[in-house]
Amino acid sequence: MFAGEFKHSIDAKNRIVIPSKFRAFITDAEDRKGFFILASPVPGEHCLRLYTRSGWELVTRTLMGGADKAKDPARYLRFFASRAEFGGVDAQSRLVIPQKLIGYAGLKGDVLMVGNVMWIEVWNVDEYRAATESLDEEIGDRVRSLWPGLQAGDAGRG
Secondary structure, X not given: OXXXXXXXXXXXXXEEEOOHHHHOOOOOOOHHHEEEEEEOOOOOOXXXXXXXXXXXXXXXXXXXXXXXXXXXXXXXXXXXXXXXXXXXXXXXXXXXXXXXXXXXXXXXXXXXXXXXXXXXXXEEHHHHHHHHOOHHHHHHHHHHHHOOOOOOOHHHOO
């Protein structure tokens, strides 16, 4: 499970360090070898998603099910597969982001790595702030349905 936000820098070789708090939850040896890097499939959302090998297997099962319902299954699968690449993680826990995906997400200098439960997102810092500025208001009603006894403002109280 991936949770939290971490600010990192992309170096001149398009490498980012996977935060140790994210790495701690990757226990499978195959998953530790790298990530499938995908341009976000959400229209207008310019970030990257990082999936472990096992996480990517879940995604591909879902994609295959969706392809069965698509007008042109090969075209449907191509849309996702052409926007994804595997990137290995080196001994210093660095992941190389392919240039075409760097350009898609507008990444340079400082980036924000955000845990999204099943995957990690990599955002341009300004783009992330703009995309999430109204999130607190949007989530309010959903929080109440998940935790019925929770009142507005209770989340930060211990």
